[in-house]
Amino acid sequence: MEGSKLVGIIGTGDFGRALANRLLRCGYDVIMASRNPDLSRLISINPSLASVEVKTTKELLEDPNVEIVFLAIHSWNFESCLTPFKTQIQQKIFIDISNRERPSKTESNPERLVEAFPGLRVVKAFNTLSAYALESDTFGGAKQVLIASDDSTAREKISTLAREMGFTPIDYGVLRAARDLEAYPLTLMYGWGWPTLFCLCIFIGWNIVLCIAYVKFYMRSSHKFKWDHVPLAYVNKAVCLTAITLLALSYLPGCLAAFLQIINGTKYKRFPTWFDQWLKARKMIGLYALFFSVWHVAISGIYMSPGYLGSWFESTRVHFPENTSNFVYDFSVRMNLRGEGTISVGILALLMMSILGLSSLPSVGAVLNWREWRFVQSHLGYVTLFLVTAHVVIFALPGWMRDPTAMLLRSTFMCCVIPFIVLFMKLVLITPCIGGYLDKIRRGWERRKSHKVSGNQISLKYTNMSSSDSVDTFT
Template identity: 75%
Template sequence: MSKTKAIGIVGTGDYGRALAKRLLRSGYDVIMGSRNPDHNRVTSIDSDLIPVKVETIKQVLCNENISIIFLAVHSHNFASCLTPFVDSLGDKIIVDISNQEKLSSGASNAEKLAEAFPTLRIVKAFNTLSAYALESDTYGGAKQVLIASNDQEARENISALSREMGLTPVEYGTLRSARDIEAYPLTLMYGWGWPTLFTIAIFIGWNIVLIIKYWVYYSKSARSFKWDNIPMNYLNKPVCLTAITLLALSYLPGCLAAFLQIINGTKYRRFPTWFDQWLKARKMLGLYALFFSAWHVAISGIFISPGYAGSWFESTKIHFPENTSNFVYDFSVRMSLKGEGTISVGILALLLMSILGLSSLPSVGAVLNWREWRFVQSHLGYVTLFLVTSHVVIFALPGWIKNPTGFFLYNSFICCVIPFIVLFMKLLLITPCIGNYVDKIRAGWERNRSGKKHLETVELANITVNPGITSVN
């Protein structure tokens, strides 16, 4: 892009002013168009806009020195702004930065604009950036500019302009893609819908299991349920059970996918739709597992004491001499091996899970190469699952040993079933014989096709060709 040409902006609203400031910092001359041009009204809001020229919409659209014009007005005003001067626009690039008020399955604003003015060079861009992100790099927010246009040259020019403005252009294709670009700012937590519902279902499911068990236990016991323990002591149980279940379910589909590819003998056969959605939801399930794990740690850290977790501490008995008064005995309660082991492994698991969560952030993942990202998300992830499972086993193993015939009904054992399965499947997949076979399939090798080629090779080898005679032995 040449910085000798001016940039036009139709509209003097918040976004238009933020765009003007960004262009000024990038070395461009900016001319803003308004129905009621008033330079003082623009500069009174922000003194940084003093170099900006404020003229009428006609003067901006008809200015021969302006090759790029941003439409920073509502889409309802496009026709009234452009129609009177459409013959004067020539080959100017018109950048539509508008957004729709609600999600729509129909044509985008940019497509409607191109249909109404077929002679114009329309580009859809900058609508995914907020005014604050444009105005200040310290504010945060996305710095990517999604660009779509039927005119490749215009699309490349806006990409170059975006780079000079310190932004990251992403060419999105033709104006048909503008539908996705305009839907982007209106989408709330895209892809989080059914993982959230699934997480809620898991949490409710564990609560139902616990309620049934409590009801059965207290119906046979003389003791009464302590309702004042619900906010923390009771709640901590379904929270931790949900955490380990979600973490295991975030790694289970990866193992299942590998075995399905082994069965199919190819990586090109599509998975069922529900399984494909499960694979795409692994990140969300893992982040929810981190959320519930942190919740569990916070609750446990608050009330952990001999009164709540007696088996975690060494037993201390005090014998007072008879007929004594004013007897003072100082003692301390120390944690047992079970308590220290459970907490130590749990803390390490939480730290590794936090690393997994951080690497899921786009800003962090963008600085990792493929091998680094796979190491964190896959290898480190399975180590984390192993530590989380070990945390539960260390806590529950003494109870399992005391009741070898009924421990399989314990919550601590039930919640470990899926992690045990996942870890066993992963152990099989890392063995050379199975692991190399999976790598071979994922590299493009196909069992059925390879067998067919081998058969064709054998048949060709058995063909004898004589002059005028072809026979197959």
């Protein structure tokens, strides 16, 4: 940073000490302020802070060499701490790192601070980091510093400070945006609400379908329902059906969006709100598909034996002659083509789906360029959907062939309907004539079409803007 490398911190708590450690490691001089300054006590807690200078709050705020001050105290102590020094504080930049107990849409801590001290240069930053993330680069916490302030110069200085501390600064806008920054640490799984509910409904729906099928079967059969098989064998069917349905539903909106763009002749027409939310939820739905797939593989691996899956294994018949004693016949039971094909394709599909899940992580996606990310999420994604569908078809095809008239009512066929539709739509979209036309639209070209706006007839003209939107990817 240009100018002084001296930074002040008001507060000697856990977060204040973590800040001091980080600043010292990055070559800054640090002054910590406390109501009861005691360096020996600070060193006894953290010996690495031996080079820190400890002063009273009054001495720190009156020091003209300190331009940037971290407020590492509770927000309700801001006014009482700063009120005696209204003249001195106007020359400094204060970084508010506090958070609220409950999010508020009407005010934030730094906004209240500016209201109490008009003209004060306040920056909201570092509140989304934990003390562990400050002290250790190996800790898996966030490394981004979201910055909000009405003072653009102060915002730039704090961005430089964050960058020199080893973090990635992100300009979040004016101080009003601090409301969102304070709500961020209080939000649990933001954006996962309705996708979770949606996936749960799909799982419950398949359980209902299977229950109806079991009721019909056992009403016509002399067999009795085996309740001891419910935790694994019966649940596994619903888990498998849910996994393939969710994977197909994560790619279906991308295909539908492509066809809508072709129909509209432009990429600039907004999608309906519900469809836009579906597009944004593809990552969550896809990750839930991976969750159910791993669940299915785990259960299948546990009960995979001729006793459960007799049609997957070769039949071995042993004949014992009459009046035979102490006769031992060793034999092994091997999988047949159906069993090996189902397992082989299923394993390959799970590995591919795992690659999709890993690439959706921010830390992994950050090292991929656009072409690599699109190749994994789009191209490999559709290959994965094909493999998952093939896994189900290989498993269910003998049953379909035995009774083609009842095939449409089988759960294994019903779960393949959406994947068949998605794969067919993608096959159409990659044909040269359709695919080339779609690429032209996504580059900004618009089909000439008349629209009425406010009673006036206007005509959309051809444009050739450079853009590469993609709406057919997993995330």
